Amino acid sequence: MKKKDMQPKPKARRDKKTAKARLASIVMNGPITIWSILFIIVPVIILAVMSFMSKGPLGIVVYKPTLENYRNIFSSMYFNVIKESLIIAFWTTVLTILIGYPFAAIMAKMKAKTSSLFMILLMIPMWVSGLVIIYSFVILFNQSGILNTILMKIGLISKPLNMLYNHFSVTVGMLYMFMPFSVLPMYSSIEKLDPALIEASKDLGAGPVRTFFKVQLPLTAPGIFAAVLLTFIPCIGYYMVTDMLGGGTNMMIGNLIYRQFTISRNWPFGAALAMVLAIVILLMVWIYKKVGGNLDDLG
Amino acid sequence: MAKPIVSMINVEKWYGRNHVIKNCNLNIMEGEFLTLLGPSGCGKTTTLRMISGFELPTSGIIRVEGESVEKKEPYERDVNTVFQNYALFPNMNVFDNVAYGLKVKKVPKDEIAERVDKMLKLVQLDGFGKRRINQMSGGQKQRVAIARALINRPKVLLLDEPLGALDLKLRKQMQIELKRLQRKLGITFVYVTHDQEEALTMSDRIAVINEGVIDQIDVPQKIYNHPATRFVAGFIGESNILDAVVLGKNDTGIQVGTEAGNAIGVSDDETIETGDAVSIAVRPEDTLFSKERQPGFSIRGVVKDHVFVGNLVKMMVILNDGTEFKINRFNEDDMIEPGQVIYLYWEKEKGKVLKTRSLVNTDSHRDIKGGDEDEEEGYAAEA
Numbered sequence: 001m002k003k004k005d006m007q008p009k010p011k012a013r014r015d016k017k018t019a020k021a022r023l024a025s026i027v028m029n030g031p032i033t034i035w036s037i038l039f040i041i042v043p044v045i046i047l048a049v050m051s052f053m054s055k056g057p058l059g060i061v062v063y064k065p066t067l068e069n070y071r072n073i074f075s076s077m078y079f080n081v082i083k084e085s086l087i088i089a090f091w092t093t094v095l096t097i098l099i100g101y102p103f104a105a106i107m108a109k110m111k112a113k114t115s116s117l118f119m120i121l122l123m124i125p126m127w128v129s130g131l132v133i134i135y136s137f138v139i140l141f142n143q144s145g146i147l148n149t150i151l152m153k154i155g156l157i158s159k160p161l162n163m164l165y166n167h168f169s170v171t172v173g174m175l176y177m178f179m180p181f182s183v184l185p186m187y188s189s190i191e192k193l194d195p196a197l198i199e200a201s202k203d204l205g206a207g208p209v210r211t212f213f214k215v216q217l218p219l220t221a222p223g224i225f226a227a228v229l230l231t232f233i234p235c236i237g238y239y240m241v242t243d244m245l246g247g248g249t250n251m252m253i254g255n256l257i258y259r260q261f262t263i264s265r266n267w268p269f270g271a272a273l274a275m276v277l278a279i280v281i282l283l284m285v286w287i288y289k290k291v292g293g294n295l296d297d298l299g
Numbered sequence: 300m301a302k303p304i305v306s307m308i309n310v311e312k313w314y315g316r317n318h319v320i321k322n323c324n325l326n327i328m329e330g331e332f333l334t335l336l337g338p339s340g341c342g343k344t345t346t347l348r349m350i351s352g353f354e355l356p357t358s359g360i361i362r363v364e365g366e367s368v369e370k371k372e373p374y375e376r377d378v379n380t381v382f383q384n385y386a387l388f389p390n391m392n393v394f395d396n397v398a399y400g401l402k403v404k405k406v407p408k409d410e411i412a413e414r415v416d417k418m419l420k421l422v423q424l425d426g427f428g429k430r431r432i433n434q435m436s437g438g439q440k441q442r443v444a445i446a447r448a449l450i451n452r453p454k455v456l457l458l459d460e461p462l463g464a465l466d467l468k469l470r471k472q473m474q475i476e477l478k479r480l481q482r483k484l485g486i487t488f489v490y491v492t493h494d495q496e497e498a499l500t501m502s503d504r505i506a507v508i509n510e511g512v513i514d515q516i517d518v519p520q521k522i523y524n525h526p527a528t529r530f531v532a533g534f535i536g537e538s539n540i541l542d543a544v545v546l547g548k549n550d551t552g553i554q555v556g557t558e559a560g561n562a563i564g565v566s567d568d569e570t571i572e573t574g575d576a577v578s579i580a581v582r583p584e585d586t587l588f589s590k591e592r593q594p595g596f597s598i599r600g601v602v603k604d605h606v607f608v609g610n611l612v613k614m615m616v617i618l619n620d621g622t623e624f625k626i627n628r629f630n631e632d633d634m635i636e637p638g639q640v641i642y643l644y645w646e647k648e649k650g651k652v653l654k655t656r657s658l659v660n661t662d663s664h665r666d667i668k669g670g671d672e673d674e675e676e677g678y679a680a681e682a
Contacts, residue, residue, distance in 0.1 A: 194384075194386065196382050196383070196384060196386035197386050197388060199353055199373065199380075199382070199386065200380070200382060200386040200387075200388070200447075201388075201399070202352075202372065202373040202374045203351060203353075203373050203374070203378075203379055203380045203448075204374075204379065204399050204400035204403060204447070204448075204451065205374045205400055205403040205404060205451065206374055206399070206403045207372075207374055210403060214388075214399075215388055215390075218390040219388075219389065219390055
């Protein structure tokens with residue numbers, strides 16, 4: 001009898017605890033949930049719905065369902081823009097990885113003090129307004145800009161080089177903007193790599209090249225893949241660099257979407273483009289997860 | 300004994316202003332199981348890493364089979380290491396881990412398969428080749444690490460506290476197995492540990508390292524029964540160590556005076572003279588006691604308490620000068636009630652008189668070590 005009497009008591013206490021925990025969880029998670037619904041989920045739904053509507057006169061959205069917008073995307077003119085932006089994003093990504101990986105590897109080997117200094121240097125582009133950075137590139141690459149003047153003064157070239165408003169300037173600008181996003185995940189995965197593994201490889205007779213390709217590279221691959229995603233995805237949609245350093249000759253999907261909403265006033269088409277971009281990105285994240293990437297590494 | 304396979308000659312290592320290895324002279328003999336034993340931070344791992352090539356000596360010569368290697372890269376040396384936390388490649392399975400060294404050497408594929416299989420059998424991991432590293436237990440990982448190193452038929456196998464991460468039972472089991480492997484393969488093992496029991500059970504010889512200096516290098520029995528320095532006496536097993544001054548020396552032994560009274564001991568060190576500052580070390584199990592003063596001894600103490608710890612009884616005695624003195628007995632009936640006054644004595648062979656080493660004067664280190672090395676040959680012949 002006594003045992004039976006005892007039992008309900010702790011149970012009641014546990015109920016009280018769960019109620020308390022539930023309240024805490026509502027208080028803690030409530031605001032962020034409401035925020036996400038209002039500013040992320042609802043807009044995406046609106047965008048998705050809008051992408052199936054048609055365009056009225058003066059840029060008004062007419063609520064008449066159509067697939068016209070999606071059909072338009074695959075017309076040659078717009079498809080070229082998509083192709084072009086994928087190519088620029090691809091090269092930017094390849095170059096940021098090729099430059100960023102050695103940089104990250106060197107940083108991971110530094111003493112904590114020096115590496116944090118380099119970290120700050122790396123972060124500066126993220127803190128300074130992109131507009132300011134891009135303008136400084138215009139000044140640097142101009143026909144009468146700093147770089148051309150110096151090169152002519154030292155006699156390397158006789159005529160100013162055409163460095164602005166082409167693939168070169170766009171790629172350099174992109175490279176500069178996205179380097180931090182590329183270096184940081186690679187740095188974190190290289191730093192986490194147990195140095196004993198590198199030593200073990202050398203101990204077993206492997207030279208530096210073999211050790212790099214057989215041990216270091218495979219083991220830091222998740223960091224590289226995270227860097228690819230963090231560069232490639234924002235790169236496709238980033239329109240400021242192409243707008244100002246590409247001189248309108250290079251258009252990225254980002255530019256296209258931006259123009260649909262501002263200049264062309266074709267919101268449904270812009271929405272459809274944005275949806276396609278979002279699907280491409282989701283696909284890449286899905287692949288990343290499939291190959292064993294950790295979503296937390298993407299920040 | 301066989302010829303030395305690794306020789307370290309006047310090796311010094313500085314980390315900035317830290318003098319971590321002080322004039323290390325060490326001969327590792329072919330086929331022996333040598334243990335570098337010392338507390339953490341004494342330089343034993345640094346010594347090992349200089350042999351493997353991960354640390355370069357500041358000065359001095361390291362020879363492997365007569366060839367100077369001190370400037371060579373780790374991958375150019377014929378030695379292999381078993382790392383503290385195994386350092387197995389997580390991106391490869393067991394087979395590929397073990398085969399790594401052979402693949403580097405471009406050994407034909409079917410020979411690799413054959414040798415890996417044989418090696419896995421040897422470490423009792425037959426059929427585990429396809430397993431991923433994260434599916435292996437600690438003990439199994441340890442075996443893979445040993446197999447991965449041994450398959451290269453190294454001239455010397457270096458082991459850096461390889462059993463440190465295993466639980467006690469597994470550790471004991473692996474100790475026996477490592478010894479078995481070493482005997483079977485006849486490969487020289489250099490083993491780093493801070494665990495004196497491990498060192499005493501496994502080694503052919505032990506080098507006791509203290510603050511970057513090899514205090515003594517000898518067979519386990521000699522290390523235990525004839526410690527060369529106060530540090531060795533205190534580090535290996537339990538010892539009661541008292542500061543003392545030599546009062547006189549004759550055929551019956553060395554008479555010393557401590558703060559708590561006089562005692563008699565012996566020494567392997569012939570240079571000890573009357574008036575020298577020394578230490579006298581006695582094992583708790585070697586200490587005798589009685590109600591009356593024994594000839595030559597006048598150390599008196601009060602029994603504080605005694606504790607039963609299973610296989611023996613430990614008694615604590617407080618000496619006149621306040622020092623605590625430990626006595627072990629196997630029989631509880633031998634014990635004396637707390638509060639009683641007793642006189643301590645021992646057979647004079649059990650009291651080891653050791654020269655007190657000054658830590659400032661490095662020259663004296665050299666002297667002590669030079670002496671050790673001469674004696675080493677003699678001990679080896681005896682053993």
